[in-house]
Amino acid sequence: MNGHSFTNHKAGSVVIALVAAVTVLVPLCNAVFPDGSALHFSAYTVSLLGKYMTFALLGLTLDLVWGYCGILALGHGAFFALGGYAIGMYLMRQIGNRGVYGDPVLPDFMVFLNWKELPWYWLGFDQFWFASLMVLIVPGSLAFVFGWLAFRSRVTGVYLSIITQALTYALMLAFFRNEMGFGGNNGLTDFKSILGFTIQSEAVRLALLMISGLSLIGAFLLSRWIIKTKLGRVVTAVRDQESRVRFLGYRVEMFKLWLFVFAAMLAGLAGALYVPQVGIINPSEFSPLNSLEIVVWVALGGRGTLYGAIVGAVLVNYGKTVLTGLLPEIWLFTLGAAFVLVTMFLPRGLVGLLVRDGKES
Amino acid sequence: MNGSEPQTDQRQDKPFGFMVQPRASNRLDVTHGTILYLEDVSVSFDGFKALNGLCLYIDVGELRCLIGPNGAGKTTLMDVITGKTRPDSGSVFFGQTIDLLQMDEPAIAQAGVCRKFQKPSVFDGLTVFENLELAMKTDKGAWATLFHRLGSEQLDRIAEVLQTIGLQEYASRPAGALSHGQKQWLEIGMLLMQEPKVMLVDEPVAGMTHHEIDRTAELLLSLQGKHSIIVVEHDMAFVRSIARKVTVLHEGSVLTEGTMDEVQNDPRVIQVYLGD
Numbered sequence: 001m002n003g004h005s006f007t008n009h010k011a012g013s014v015v016i017a018l019v020a021a022v023t024v025l026v027p028l029c030n031a032v033f034p035d036g037s038a039l040h041f042s043a044y045t046v047s048l049l050g051k052y053m054t055f056a057l058l059g060l061t062l063d064l065v066w067g068y069c070g071i072l073a074l075g076h077g078a079f080f081a082l083g084g085y086a087i088g089m090y091l092m093r094q095i096g097n098r099g100v101y102g103d104p105v106l107p108d109f110m111v112f113l114n115w116k117e118l119p120w121y122w123l124g125f126d127q128f129w130f131a132s133l134m135v136l137i138v139p140g141s142l143a144f145v146f147g148w149l150a151f152r153s154r155v156t157g158v159y160l161s162i163i164t165q166a167l168t169y170a171l172m173l174a175f176f177r178n179e180m181g182f183g184g185n186n187g188l189t190d191f192k193s194i195l196g197f198t199i200q201s202e203a204v205r206l207a208l209l210m211i212s213g214l215s216l217i218g219a220f221l222l223s224r225w226i227i228k229t230k231l232g233r234v235v236t237a238v239r240d241q242e243s244r245v246r247f248l249g250y251r252v253e254m255f256k257l258w259l260f261v262f263a264a265m266l267a268g269l270a271g272a273l274y275v276p277q278v279g280i281i282n283p284s285e286f287s288p289l290n291s292l293e294i295v296v297w298v299a300l301g302g303r304g305t306l307y308g309a310i311v312g313a314v315l316v317n318y319g320k321t322v323l324t325g326l327l328p329e330i331w332l333f334t335l336g337a338a339f340v341l342v343t344m345f346l347p348r349g350l351v352g353l354l355v356r357d358g359k360e361s
Numbered sequence: 362m363n364g365s366e367p368q369t370d371q372r373q374d375k376p377f378g379f380m381v382q383p384r385a386s387n388r389l390d391v392t393h394g395t396i397l398y399l400e401d402v403s404v405s406f407d408g409f410k411a412l413n414g415l416c417l418y419i420d421v422g423e424l425r426c427l428i429g430p431n432g433a434g435k436t437t438l439m440d441v442i443t444g445k446t447r448p449d450s451g452s453v454f455f456g457q458t459i460d461l462l463q464m465d466e467p468a469i470a471q472a473g474v475c476r477k478f479q480k481p482s483v484f485d486g487l488t489v490f491e492n493l494e495l496a497m498k499t500d501k502g503a504w505a506t507l508f509h510r511l512g513s514e515q516l517d518r519i520a521e522v523l524q525t526i527g528l529q530e531y532a533s534r535p536a537g538a539l540s541h542g543q544k545q546w547l548e549i550g551m552l553l554m555q556e557p558k559v560m561l562v563d564e565p566v567a568g569m570t571h572h573e574i575d576r577t578a579e580l581l582l583s584l585q586g587k588h589s590i591i592v593v594e595h596d597m598a599f600v601r602s603i604a605r606k607v608t609v610l611h612e613g614s615v616l617t618e619g620t621m622d623e624v625q626n627d628p629r630v631i632q633v634y635l636g637d
């Protein structure tokens with residue numbers, strides 16, 4: 001509607017075009033150029049790019065709730081992890097009798113625990129469609145119940161941040177327990193196949209990269225559309241002057257809940273795309289530190305822009321890949337320092353350097 | 362409880378107060394000609410009585426001016442009516458049947474009791490047009506808002522209000538760029554967009570030029586009859602120009618009521634404004 005949102009709009013389109021280019025060109029190159037050629041991406045690179053896509057999607061969902069609605073959720077990683085566990089359960093059941101113990105139904109860790117039958121909550125996860133549904137429903141339901149309680153009681157600001165952090169921490173402790181039936185400490189791993197295809201095969205890796213890229217593009221366009229609707233304007237109004245919005249007759253808690261559940265479901269999707277590409281999901285994904293990292297991606301990239309979250313997620317994770325390879329000890333310090341510097345000197349994040357006026361309307 | 366008392370549909374707001382969303386469960390009933398009843402309302406903040414046994418009745422279509430020295434409790438009164446502050450005791454009814462104390466802020470606003478704040482509070486990041494659109498009376502649920510499209514009637518309504526508040530040229534400007542007086546106008550416009558039955562207008566002319574003040578007076582006068590209006594203002598010349606009936610508030614209760622001349626000549630009012 002106003003001049004400066006055009007530049008943000010354009011920058012967002014550029015970023016999403018880059019994502020689309022990676023999504024299309026990498027599989028194309030690998031199809032055209034033979035293995036060993038310089039333009040043939042290695043399995044490692046393909047998975048790495050796919051992983052970045054899922055992180056970017058995760059960052060985008062946090063930007064929706066934090067950047068646009070002012071909900072600084074410090075437990076957003078929980079939804080990602082739950083989506084990951086949902087698909088992980090499907091992948092475990094795909095193993096069938098190819099596990100170490102050869103049990104046709106029970107995953108190895110259950111045989112090891114001497115369990116005789118599958119717990120009820122594992123039923124149905126042999127079906128891909130069911131698991132896919134759970135990828136969205138489980139994080140969405142948790143967000144719904146949690147948000148319903150928190151937003152109705154008008155818990156806001158730092159209190160809300162703390163209880164979201166407590167939520168993910170509690171889930172981490174719960175998932176660490178063997179009795180929970182999610183593989184405890186080790187989590188779910190040793191996946192063999194997905195929809196009958198070998199999970200390590202190049203075709204599957206490329207397919208996962210493409211699906212991750214398309215999901216990111218789809219989520220970006222959908223989010224951008226939502227922000228431009230009247231609901232998007234109500235939500236930003238809530239961010240800026242929450243109580244004023246109530247006096248206009250809007251049930252603020254319902255809008256927060258709507259956005260929070262939507263973001264949680266997309267975060268679950270990101271987790272579900274991540275797990276088959278890295279081959280493991282364990283309780284450390286619930287760690288409060290992970291959720292804090294997502295906040296750093298978004299702050300660094302520039303919140304309230306959507307594409308800033310994508311830029312931040314990719315840059316930080318690229319930095320992490322490089323640095324943890326070279327000097328693992330200094331990674332956390334570097335991340336912390338970058339965060340402090342950006343919050344002090346670049347309140348609008350890195351994209352704020354390029355786009356003149358990032359003030360979204 | 363024992364089933365001997367027949368339950369009427371009228372009192373649905375009492376049982377299951379925890380489960381049922383607070384909302385106007387009853388139709389607005391103004392057969393007695395009074396739209397707002399405040400009886401014996403008291404509010405205290407840490408022992409300090411901001412409202413003290415206040416009684417106030419507003420007639421349908423009336424334009425009432427509320428004056429009183431700083432800290433008299435005028436804004437607190439509006440806070441109580443709009444659900445921002447819960448009184449310690451007393452009752453607040455909208456018409457004869459709607460108990461505003463059972464409702465929360467959005468429910469009260471949707472029922473048609475709308476408010477302009479003392480400190481202009483428009484949404485700075487949104488344009489003037491978008492501010493009006495946000496205030497517009499329509500289905501305010503999340504899904505309805507997501508799929509909301511402005512119809513031609515609604516566009517006309519916004520254009521009409523823009524005209525009324527004299528901000529046509531500013532429609533696509535961010536509200537944050539407006540002057541203080543223009544923000545006041547925009548907030549009055551947002552009030553109009555809500556098609557309120559009761560308008561609570563807290564200090565509308567603060568920060569306005571003489572010309573703007575005159576136009577505000579004209580506007581409020583043109584609205585009386587269509588809406589019931591309570592105006593709080595310190596600018597006595599402005600109050601005089603619009604006042605029919607004036608209520609003077611002092612230390613949380615009504616000191617006196619009457620025409621502007623009556624209250625200005627009341628020795629107690631003179632005492633309150635000049636004394637201590």
Ligand SMILES: Nc1ncnc2c1ncn2[C@@H]1O[C@H](COP(=O)(O)OP(=O)(O)OP(=O)(O)O)[C@@H](O)[C@H]1O
Pocket residue numbers: 406411429430431432433434435436437438479
């Ligand atoms: N939330 C609050 N907490 C504590 N005291 C409050 C609160 N709100 C109002 N008060 C006090 O209650 C009294 C009445 O305040 P109120 O804002 O209603 O006065 P007012 O008549 O609107 O005054 P003014 O003309 O200055 O706007 C004041 O003494 C004020 O300090």
Ligand SMILES: [Mg+2]
Pocket residue numbers: 435436437479
């Ligand atoms: Mg006041």
